[in-house]
Every structure is written in structure tokens, then in C-alpha cells.
Amino acid sequence: MKLTHVMSASLVSGMLAVPAYAQTEITWWHAMGGQLGETVNQIATDFNASQSDYVITPVFKGTYEETLTAGIAAFRAGEQPNVMQVFDAGAATVIAAEGATIPVEALLTEFGSGFDSADYISGVRNFYADNDGTMIGMPFNSSTPIMYYNEDALAAAGVSAPTTWEEFQETTAPALVEAGYIPLAQSHLPWIFTENFYSRHNIQFATNDNGYGDGTTEILIDQPEIKAHFTALTEWIDQGYFQWYGTGWGDNQTPFEQAEVAMWLGSSGSFGGLQATAEFPFSATLLPYWEGITSEPTQTFIGGAALFAMSGKSDEENAATAAFFEYLTSPEVQYMWHRETGYVPVTEAAYALAASDGYYEEKPAAEVGIQQLQLPAGDFTRGYRMGFYVQIRDVMNREYGRILTGETSVDDGFAAIQEEANELLDRFARTQG
Amino acid sequence: MKRAGFRNPWLPILLLVPQLSIIMVFFYWPAGWAIQSSFYLQDPFGFGSTFVGAENYTRLAESGEYRKVAWFTLIYTLLVTFLSLSLALLLAVKADKVIRGAKTYRTLLMWVYAVAPPVAGFLGLMFFDQSVGPLTDFFKLFGWDFQLGVGYTDTATAMVIVAVWKQIPVNFIFFLSGLQSIPRSVREAALIDNGSGTQRFWDITFPLLAPTAFFLLIINITYALFDTFGVIDTLVKGEPGNNPVTLVYKVFIDGFRGNDLGGSSAQSVVLMVLVLILTIFQFRLLERRIHYT
Numbered sequence: 148m149k150l151t152h153v154m155s156a157s158l159v160s161g162m163l164a165v166p167a168y169a170q171t172e173i174t175w176w177h178a179m180g181g182q183l184g185e186t187v188n189q190i191a192t193d194f195n196a197s198q199s200d201y202v203i204t205p206v207f208k209g210t211y212e213e214t215l216t217a218g219i220a221a222f223r224a225g226e227q228p229n230v231m232q233v234f235d236a237g238a239a240t241v242i243a244a245e246g247a248t249i250p251v252e253a254l255l256t257e258f259g260s261g262f263d264s265a266d267y268i269s270g271v272r273n274f275y276a277d278n279d280g281t282m283i284g285m286p287f288n289s290s291t292p293i294m295y296y297n298e299d300a301l302a303a304a305g306v307s308a309p310t311t312w313e314e315f316q317e318t319t320a321p322a323l324v325e326a327g328y329i330p331l332a333q334s335h336l337p338w339i340f341t342e343n344f345y346s347r348h349n350i351q352f353a354t355n356d357n358g359y360g361d362g363t364t365e366i367l368i369d370q371p372e373i374k375a376h377f378t379a380l381t382e383w384i385d386q387g388y389f390q391w392y393g394t395g396w397g398d399n400q401t402p403f404e405q406a407e408v409a410m411w412l413g414s415s416g417s418f419g420g421l422q423a424t425a426e427f428p429f430s431a432t433l434l435p436y437w438e439g440i441t442s443e444p445t446q447t448f449i450g451g452a453a454l455f456a457m458s459g460k461s462d463e464e465n466a467a468t469a470a471f472f473e474y475l476t477s478p479e480v481q482y483m484w485h486r487e488t489g490y491v492p493v494t495e496a497a498y499a500l501a502a503s504d505g506y507y508e509e510k511p512a513a514e515v516g517i518q519q520l521q522l523p524a525g526d527f528t529r530g531y532r533m534g535f536y537v538q539i540r541d542v543m544n545r546e547y548g549r550i551l552t553g554e555t556s557v558d559d560g561f562a563a564i565q566e567e568a569n570e571l572l573d574r575f576a577r578t579q580g
Numbered sequence: 581m582k583r584a585g586f587r588n589p590w591l592p593i594l595l596l597v598p599q600l601s602i603i604m605v606f607f608y609w610p611a612g613w614a615i616q617s618s619f620y621l622q623d624p625f626g627f628g629s630t631f632v633g634a635e636n637y638t639r640l641a642e643s644g645e646y647r648k649v650a651w652f653t654l655i656y657t658l659l660v661t662f663l664s665l666s667l668a669l670l671l672a673v674k675a676d677k678v679i680r681g682a683k684t685y686r687t688l689l690m691w692v693y694a695v696a697p698p699v700a701g702f703l704g705l706m707f708f709d710q711s712v713g714p715l716t717d718f719f720k721l722f723g724w725d726f727q728l729g730v731g732y733t734d735t736a737t738a739m740v741i742v743a744v745w746k747q748i749p750v751n752f753i754f755f756l757s758g759l760q761s762i763p764r765s766v767r768e769a770a771l772i773d774n775g776s777g778t779q780r781f782w783d784i785t786f787p788l789l790a791p792t793a794f795f796l797l798i799i800n801i802t803y804a805l806f807d808t809f810g811v812i813d814t815l816v817k818g819e820p821g822n823n824p825v826t827l828v829y830k831v832f833i834d835g836f837r838g839n840d841l842g843g844s845s846a847q848s849v850v851l852m853v854l855v856l857i858l859t860i861f862q863f864r865l866l867e868r869r870i871h872y873t
Contacts, residue, residue: 210818212818212836212837213836215839216836216837216839219624219625219839222625222626223625223626240624240625240839244623244624244625244627246627247625247627391730392710392727392729392730393710393727393728393729393730393819393821394729394816394817394819394820394821394822394823395729395817395819395821397817398710398729398817401710401711402711405711535838535839535840537837537838537839538834538837538838538840541820541821541833541837541838544819544820544821544822545645545820545821545822546822547822548730548821548822548823549732549822552730552731552732552822554732554822567645574621574840574843577621577630577632578621578622578623578624578628578629578630579623579628
């Protein structure tokens with residue numbers, strides 16, 4: 148009796164919810180959990196409320212790796228979503244699979260009101276683009292590694308945040324140790340101390356124009372600059388200047404939040420979360436560089452992830468996707484996303500809106516990521532394009548962990564990465580044959 | 581004597597069809613696919629695949645990393661099997677002697693059985709947490725600077741402890757029922773012949789438990805090889821890094837994380853062969869020497 152009551156009630160409400168006219172429904176697979184997921188759902192709800200032609204349904208598919216794998220499996224079964232979020236390391240796999248996605252430029256030109264890559268801030272334009280600069284993926288949650296610091300800790304030690312690694316090891320770190328802090332931790336060795344290390348110092352990361360060209364690509368990782376950096380890291384561990392808490396992101400962030408570690412290298416997208424968890428005044432600054440390598444440090448490129456429009460969908464659905472992308476890149480939505488999460492706004496207009504709103508006067512740390520993305524560019528600062536890169540990162544993490552725990556030497560570790568990564572690149576090249 | 585049989589030759593086949601089709605769909609078909617794709621190099625999106633012969637296998641044979649993973653898997657399996665069997669046997673023998681409150685005591689020991697491997701992994705994460713884990717603090721008392729996810733041995737230790745803890749109740753239940761099925765008369769006769777409890781255990785009880793122990797041995801080996809996946813995945817927090825991993829977890833990493841379907845298929849075929857050998861070993865060599873009552 149009671150059950151039928153409930154059932155009929157839900158049936159009625161279900162019928163009421165169905166609108167009289169036909170709406171085009173599209174799906175969006177993403178990897179944004181927790182607080183970020185809430186914001187993603189908010190954007191989708193707002194988009195659905197903003198117009199009456201389209202309905203987007205966001206679906207959380209797990210980690211970045213899981214989302215990519217789920218998307219690929221779905222594509223092979225012909226069940227792909229309209230929009231799929233793909234992270235930086237998976238970009239090469241998706242972009243190489245021509246025909247799996249519709250380039251965002253083509254999508255917006257055909258179904259939207261055009262596309263101009265100059266609308267996007269520099270440092271965002273190239274990472275998800277092909278060799279000609281045509282944007283394939285729509286940059287979504289874009290971040291770059293920056294250095295957060297505990298203001299109390301630095302004040303106690305009587306130092307300011309270092310701009311170079313030389314300054315760090317000679318001045319900052321000894322003073323922080325003296326003040327009872329672990330000076331430094333970081334959360335992602337391949338991203339922060341490899342990919343962006345290369346970009347910050349404008350060093351070539353791979354042959355064939357960092358992999359963007361049409362020829363065969365070989366990684367250039369067994370190189371003196373990065374090896375010197377990792378040698379310094381092992382020395383810093385011995386001196387108590389640096390602590391490594393494992394490959395997990397959170398394990399390295401927690402000690403900073405607990406004010407044991409004074410400075411932490413994380414994502415500009417960590418800002419939103421840190422505001423909620425850190426109980427001390429903190430700020431951020433640019434990623435330090437080695438003066439011994441370059442006197443003119445360059446920009447970093449975006450990490451995080453982009454949204455790809457999957458192919459094999461009807462024109463109506465593609466039009467819905469285009470409408471959603473336009474909504475997403477509108478300055479107001481970008482600004483809201485930037486404020487809620489700490490990810491950088493991807494368009495110039497959104498950045499200008501945030502600035503004119505006085506957001507950066509209130510929260511200077513929120514601007515650091517964008518400033519770093521807009522530093523002078525170099526020949527090798529637009530990113531990298533390497534297939535099977537998820538596996539290559541795993542190899543890096545494995546060898547870096549061994550180096551930092553003293554299981555292997557810097558020389559052996561980097562030689563192993565070079566060899567295994569190039570074997571993987573060769574394999575990937577042959578899958579594309 | 582008249583042989584019973586089916587009049588219609590199609591009837592037995594018809595009756596077997598449900599069973600056979602399940603085996604076909606859920607085992608032979610995917611296994612066939614795995615074998616086939618292990619000879620190919622595939623584009624992740626399935627746009628093209630190239631026949632590469634045995635390359636995916638020779639690559640494994642030449643890989644020092646794969647050998648390391650195989651070694652770890654072997655040691656891990658031996659440790660998990662040995663520890664969970666011996667501890668469960670000890671607990672079962674002791675529980676068998678408990679008279680007052682026996683049921684409560686046994687139920688408490690079996691409880692952990694209901695915990696799913698990933699949940700066991702999460703409990704492990706909490707116990708071995710780098711900053712607030714009670715077991716981490718416990719190890720520190722002995723001067724061991726235990727750090728889950730940093731030191732290779734530390735992470736391996738946590739994996740073994742959690743996997744063993746999770747498996748003990750299963751073994752305990754089987755050992756206990758095995759012990760209780762030993763006839764009272766045999767035990768009493770032994771008691772008259774020999775006063776030493778330890779000796780009675782090894783001479784009488786243990787041989788009579790052999791069928792149970794053998795069955796559990798196979799179950800535990802397959803558990804350590806395959807079912808600890810959830811424990812490992814949770815304890816490494818999805819980031820293999822420099823952590824120890826088992827062969828099955830590597831199949832997952834390369835195939836589902838790295839999107840290398842050919843390489844991952846070759847690894848799963850290697851595991852299939854391993855299971856085949858284990859099964860042959862079970863049926864041919866050991867079953868003959870063990871006498872079931």
C-alpha cells in the first residue's frame with residue numbers, strides 16, 4: 148500500500164519533469180572528485196538552467212587514468228560520451244587518434260560562433276594543439292606548478308621565498324631548518340621536477356620538437372641539467388632540506404598543511420583546497436630555477452586536463468557540445484571556476500574580469516599560476532607530445548623513488564628512464580603505423 | 581546390470597548447454613582474445629593493430645623490471661601463504677580447545693572474513709598512515725622509520741600484513757572444521773599412547789588435517805597471486821611509483837592505465853600458463869599422495 152503510494156508519487160513527479168519539447172541530451176565524463184566534482188556539477192546545472200535546448204549530464208569516472216581508459220573502451224564499443232576529460236599525460240594518445248575526436252576549433256567553427264586561439268592566454272594555447280597550432284582539446288582545468296609557502300615559517304626563519312634554487316640551498320633552507328621546519332616538499336616529480344623543470348629552463352625535452360613534429364621522437368632525459376637537480380635533491384634529503392613522502396600527491400601535501408613543511412610545490416589548482424585546510428597564512432610564488440643553468444627563466448605550460456569532443460555523434464549533439472564549450476569559456480563561468488577551485492582562467496577575457504573585480508588584490512597567490520604561464524616563452528616551453536606517456540611517467544616515478552630512497556644512483560636511474568621511455572615511444576610510434 | 585542412459589542423444593548436450601555457454605562466454609572467449617591480442621601491437625583506440633609475432637613475449641623475457649616483479653610476486657606469495665596458513669592453524673588448534681564461550685570466540689575470529697579486499701586495504705592505509713598510523717608509530721618504537729609508499733620494504737611489509745590478516749579467517753574456518761571432524765576415538769587412543777601434546781599434533785592431528793591443508797594451500801596461493809589485487813591497489817593509492825607490485829597488478833597497470841593492450845595481454849597469457857601449471861600440479865602430483873577420509 149505504502150509502496151505503491153511512493154511509486155505512483157515518483158511516477159507523477161517523473162512525468163512532470165519531462166518537458167513538452169525535445170531537448171538534446173549530452174554526456175560529460177570527468178575525473179573531478181570531491182569538492183571539484185561539486186563545482187563541475189554546479190557548472191552543468193547552471194548550463195542546463197541557462198537555456199532550454201540542451202541538457203548535459205556530468206558523470207564522474209574516477210581518476211584521470213580511469214577516465215581515459217573508460218573513454219577509450221567506450222569508444223571502441225561505440226558508446227563514447229560527447230565530452231571526455233583527458234589529462235595532460237594522456238593528451239598525446241587522444242590527439243594521435245585522429246578521428247576519435249572532433250578538434251575543438253572545427254567544432255566551434257561549424258556548430259558555434261567561431262574560434263580564435265588568440266582569445267586564450269599564452270601557455271594554454273599549445274599544449275592541446277597539433278603541430279600547426281590547431282586546438283584539438285578545450286583546456287578546462289588548467290594548472291601549473293607553483294611554490295606555496297607558510298608565511299609564519301618564513302617569518303620565523305627571517306627569510307623570504309627563494310627565487311632560485313641556489314638561494315634556496317644557501318640561504319632559505321638552512322634558516323628554515325634552524326627554525327624547526329622541513330624546508331621543502333613537492334607532490335609530483337615527473338610533472339614539477341621534470342616536464343616543468345625543462346620548460347622553466349627552456350631545455351629540449353624530446354627530439355622532433357619535443358615530439359610535436361611528424362618524425363620519430365626520442366626523450367632527452369639522461370641529461371646533465373636534470374641529473375644535477377636530482378643529485379641536489381638527494382643531498383638536500385641528507386641535509387634535511389627536502390623531504391620526499393612517496394609518489395602519492397596527498398602524502399606530500401599533508402605535511403605542508405600540518406605546518407611541518409615550510410614550502411610545498413604543488414598545483415595552482417591546489418589553491419582552493421589549501422584555503423580550506425591550511426590554518427596558517429600562506430602565499431605562493433613562481434617555481435624557482437637554477438641560476439647556474441639559465442639567467443633568463445621561461446614560462447611553464449599548463450597541466451591539468453582538457454575536454455575533448457568525441458566523434459561519432461549527431462549534428463544536434465555536436466551543436467549541444469559546442470554550446471556547452473562556449474558557455475564554459477565565457478568569462479563569468481571561467482572566473483567562477485577560477486575562484487572556486489584555483490585553476491587558472493583559460494581566456495584573456497576571464498583573466499581581465501578577475502583582475503578588474505579586484506580578486507588578485509584580495510588573493511595575490513591566486514594570480515601566481517597565470518603570471519608564470521605568461522612569462523617569456525622559449526623554443527621548448529609549449530609542452531611535449533609523447534605517446535604511452537602515462538607509462539613513461541610511471542617509469543619516472545619508479546626510478547625517482549629509487550633514487551631518492553638510495554636504491555639506485557642518479558646515473559643508473561636516468562639511464563634506465565631514457566632506455567625504457569624510448570622503447571615505449573618506439574612501441575607507440577608503431578601502433579600508429 | 582543395465583546401464584542407465586539417455587534415449588535421445590541430444591538431451592545430455594542440451595542439459596550441458598547452459599554450463600558450457602557460460603564457460604565459453606566468460607572464459608574461453610576472453611582467453612582466446614587475450615592470446616590473439618598478445619601477438620599484436622594495438623592502437624589504444626582500436627584504429628589499427630600490427631602483427632608483431634612473439635615480440636610482446638620476448639620483451640617480457642628481456643625486461644629486468646618484469647623479472648623483479650616476478651621475484652617479488654614469488655616471495656610475496658610464499659610469505660602470504662605460509663603466514664596465513666600457519667597463523668590460522670595455530671589459532672584453530674587453540675580455539676578447538678576452548679570450551680567456555682567457544683562460539684563467541686570463534687565468531688570473533690571469523691569476523692574479518694566479511695571484509696572486502698579494498699576495505700582491508702583502506703584499513704591498512706589508516707593503520708600505516710605516514711603521520712597518524714598507529715602501526716607506523718609502533719614500528720618507530722623499535723627504531724624502524726616506517727614510511728608507507730616511500731620505502732620498498734616498508735610498503736611490502738604493509739602489503740603482506742594486510743593480506744595475511746584478511747586471509748586468516750578463511751583458513752581458520754576450514755582448519756577448525758577439519759579439526760572437529762577428527763574422530764574422538766582416534767584422539768583418545770593417541771592420548772593413551774603419547775603424553776606429549778606437540779608430538780600428538782604432528783603425528784596424528786596434522787596428517788589427518790592434510791586434505792584440508794592441501795586444499796587451503798592451493799586456495800591461498802591463488803589468493804596471494806590474484807585476489808590481493810584490491811589490497812595492493814589501495815595500499816599504493818593507485819600510484820605504482822617505486823612500490824612493489826605483483827604480476828597481476830602489472831597486467832592492470834600496463835593494460836588499463838598505460839593502454840598497452842598487446843603487452844598487457846602477453847602478461848595475462850603468462851599468468852594463464854602459471855595457473856595451468858598450478859592446476860596440473862594440484863591434480864597430478866599432490867592429490868595422489870593425500871588420502872581423503
